[in-house]
Amino acid sequence: MMTDELFSQGHEIYSKDKKPLLPRRETRESMISVKLLSRVHEVDTQTLAEIHDAFYPVVYRYVRFRIDDETAAEDITGEVFMRLLDALKGHRGPTQNLRGWLLGTAAHLVVDHLRQQYSRPVKSLEELEIPVDHDPEEAASVSWQRRQVRQAFDQLTPEQQHVLALRFSGDYSLDETAHLMGKTIGAIKTLQFRALASLRRLLDVSVQQ
Amino acid sequence: MNTDLFSALENCLKKIRLGEAIEQAVSAYPELEAELRPLLEAAVTAQSLRMSTPVPQAAQTNSRERFLRTSQTASGRKAPGLFRRGFPGMHGLRITYALGILLGVLAFGLLSTSIVSARSLPGDQLYPFKLTVEKIRLQLTWDPSAKLALEQQYDQERLQEVEVLLEGHHSAEVTIWGVLEQHPDRQWKLADILLKLPPSLPNISDLYPGNYVEIHGVLMPDGTILVEQIQDRTFSFSGTIQTLRPNVWLVEKTWVYLSERTQVTGIPGAGREADLTVIRRADGSLEALSIQVQTGTSSSTPAPALVVPSVSPTREPDDESSEDSATPEPGSDDDHDIGDPSQLIDESEVHNGTKEPVDDDEASTGQPEPSSTPDETDDRDEKEPAQTTSTEQSSDSEPHETSQPGDD
Numbered sequence: 001m002m003t004d005e006l007f008s009q010g011h012e013i014y015s016k017d018k019k020p021l022l023p024r025r026e027t028r029e030s031m032i033s034v035k036l037l038s039r040v041h042e043v044d045t046q047t048l049a050e051i052h053d054a055f056y057p058v059v060y061r062y063v064r065f066r067i068d069d070e071t072a073a074e075d076i077t078g079e080v081f082m083r084l085l086d087a088l089k090g091h092r093g094p095t096q097n098l099r100g101w102l103l104g105t106a107a108h109l110v111v112d113h114l115r116q117q118y119s120r121p122v123k124s125l126e127e128l129e130i131p132v133d134h135d136p137e138e139a140a141s142v143s144w145q146r147r148q149v150r151q152a153f154d155q156l157t158p159e160q161q162h163v164l165a166l167r168f169s170g171d172y173s174l175d176e177t178a179h180l181m182g183k184t185i186g187a188i189k190t191l192q193f194r195a196l197a198s199l200r201r202l203l204d205v206s207v208q209q
Numbered sequence: 210m211n212t213d214l215f216s217a218l219e220n221c222l223k224k225i226r227l228g229e230a231i232e233q234a235v236s237a238y239p240e241l242e243a244e245l246r247p248l249l250e251a252a253v254t255a256q257s258l259r260m261s262t263p264v265p266q267a268a269q270t271n272s273r274e275r276f277l278r279t280s281q282t283a284s285g286r287k288a289p290g291l292f293r294r295g296f297p298g299m300h301g302l303r304i305t306y307a308l309g310i311l312l313g314v315l316a317f318g319l320l321s322t323s324i325v326s327a328r329s330l331p332g333d334q335l336y337p338f339k340l341t342v343e344k345i346r347l348q349l350t351w352d353p354s355a356k357l358a359l360e361q362q363y364d365q366e367r368l369q370e371v372e373v374l375l376e377g378h379h380s381a382e383v384t385i386w387g388v389l390e391q392h393p394d395r396q397w398k399l400a401d402i403l404l405k406l407p408p409s410l411p412n413i414s415d416l417y418p419g420n421y422v423e424i425h426g427v428l429m430p431d432g433t434i435l436v437e438q439i440q441d442r443t444f445s446f447s448g449t450i451q452t453l454r455p456n457v458w459l460v461e462k463t464w465v466y467l468s469e470r471t472q473v474t475g476i477p478g479a480g481r482e483a484d485l486t487v488i489r490r491a492d493g494s495l496e497a498l499s500i501q502v503q504t505g506t507s508s509s510t511p512a513p514a515l516v517v518p519s520v521s522p523t524r525e526p527d528d529e530s531s532e533d534s535a536t537p538e539p540g541s542d543d544d545h546d547i548g549d550p551s552q553l554i555d556e557s558e559v560h561n562g563t564k565e566p567v568d569d570d571e572a573s574t575g576q577p578e579p580s581s582t583p584d585e586t587d588d589r590d591e592k593e594p595a596q597t598t599s600t601e602q603s604s605d606s607e608p609h610e611t612s613q614p615g616d617d
Contacts, residue, residue, distance in 0.1 A: 078272035189215040200251035
């Protein structure tokens with residue numbers, strides 16, 4: 001079975017002594033990163049196209065998890081790759097962790113976007129998107145719940161939002177999350193615990209209101 | 210406890226991710242269920258924020274096109290070809306080589322230009338470059354005596370340039386320096402070059418034979434210079450005061466005379482730093498126009514007393530002392546080596562009456578030094594004279610302290 005097929009089926013790769021070499025996503029994207037990073041500074045079209053194709057979905061899902069605005073998520077994701085070009089031009093581009101660099105840049109852009117959003121009026125319930133292929137009443141209920149969760153999520157600190165987005169938007173493992181955030185696994189466990197506790201508290205407050 | 214809770218939470222999250230319900234996941238940790246359940250419910254709620262909608266293909270395609278289009282523009286701006294192609298993996302090395310080559314070309318260009326410009330004359334295109342090179346060389350020369358010698362050398366070169374122009378009967382705008390002479394026919398000359406001084410010159414009445422002056426004017430085809438500006442040639446330098454005598458100081462191995470027009474600010478003392486503006490006299494000696502002694506740099510060890518030459522104030526090279534001084538060492542029967550500032554106090558009334566002592570009693574009644582620290586004041590009281598003023602001050606024996614304008 002080819003490696004890519006293993007990945008697509010959710011398997012992990014094991015060494016001969018049955019110890020996983022790397023979590024599956026880490027292995028796959030690390031392979032892409034290693035391959036592309038060796039050529040990324042050449043800034044040739046082929047390499048850049050591969051980078052965009054491989055990481056656009058990763059970045060978009062992360063951004064979309066953190067902000068409830070499809071258009072803004074598309075803009076931010078596109079901007080992340082433009083920032084990558086700027087960094088490569090200035091020889092400040094990633095050298096070891098391309099995915100971490102992209103997601104870190106996305107996190108900064110999301111925070112900037114949210115800061116601007118806080119100065120604007122909150123969307124009214126009528127403005128929220130309601131899928132047309134669902135029962136309107138059910139769809140309205142789902143949207144209301146999502147809105148409650150979104151409002152609670154938005155009140156978390158940027159770092160708490162970041163860790164939950166990594167863990168739940170892309171199912172990154174503790175190891176991967178620690179690697180992406182540049183922290184220890186213990187620090188990620190603590191941060192995640194506090195983020196979930198805060199989210200739960202905020203949701204309870206929201207329901208009571 | 211926390212470690213257990215964190216680990217239990219992580220295990221439960223893994224199970225939920227694999228499809229287990231919260232009830233099943235927490236069943237493995239009954240003692241932690243009360244704490245785990247709300248956290249897992251929050252986690253499940255948070256997962257609801259994950260969009261089931263696929264990544265928008267149109268947006269991805271647009272982003273890809275923009276990304277690649279911009280990259281081509283960007284790489285075009287990044288000096289393609291020599292620096293970016295042909296030697297993969299050697300980007301940094303290429304830049305270093307390129308910079309090295311560039312610097313080499315620049316250095317060669319500057320060197321060859323300075324060599325060619327060295328022969329240029331006033332009016333030539335390269336002449337300003339020659340002057341700039343000289344100015345840079347002067348700025349890079351820190352030793353005052355060497356700097357003065359270099360300036361004198363440049364003064365001689367200016368005169369030689371004018372002589373070359375004179376031979377060719379050229380006309381050019383020139384700036385020269387030298388000793389002003391007045392011949393019996395009342396005509397002014399500098400290095401045997403006849404000067405035409407318009408009566409409108411503002412300081413024409415201040416001209417004296419023997420003045421070392423700077424002249425800016427136009428060299429006429431008839432070999433005269435029509436003077437547009439004339440002024441004393443001044444030199445500026447800084448250094449440590451090594452020896453003080455009533456009318457002459459040794460500063461950074463350079464003897465400098467004080468005269469009636471010398472303005473001294475600050476507290477003179479051996480070992481102190483001073484900024485000087487001097488002019489060159491006809492005999493080659495230097496006369497100080499202003500001496501600004503810096504405060505707070507007094508040395509605890511006075512400079513070593515040098516051999517006192519017994520020569521007249523006029524220029525008389527002394528072979529024995531020439532190694533220590535770039536200018537002729539002064540000396541007279543009245544001169545005393547007062548490398549020890551306390552001697553200056555004792556002697557000051559004899560000369561000019563400007564460097565007056567301040568003893569303990571006087572210090573208690575005199576004006577305090579505005580810029581002196583208490584320590585400096587104490588030091589001054591013990592060793593040094595009061596702040597001096599212009600040497601034009603009378604020989605009034607009454608103790609007094611006056612400040613120069615602008616002397617804070």
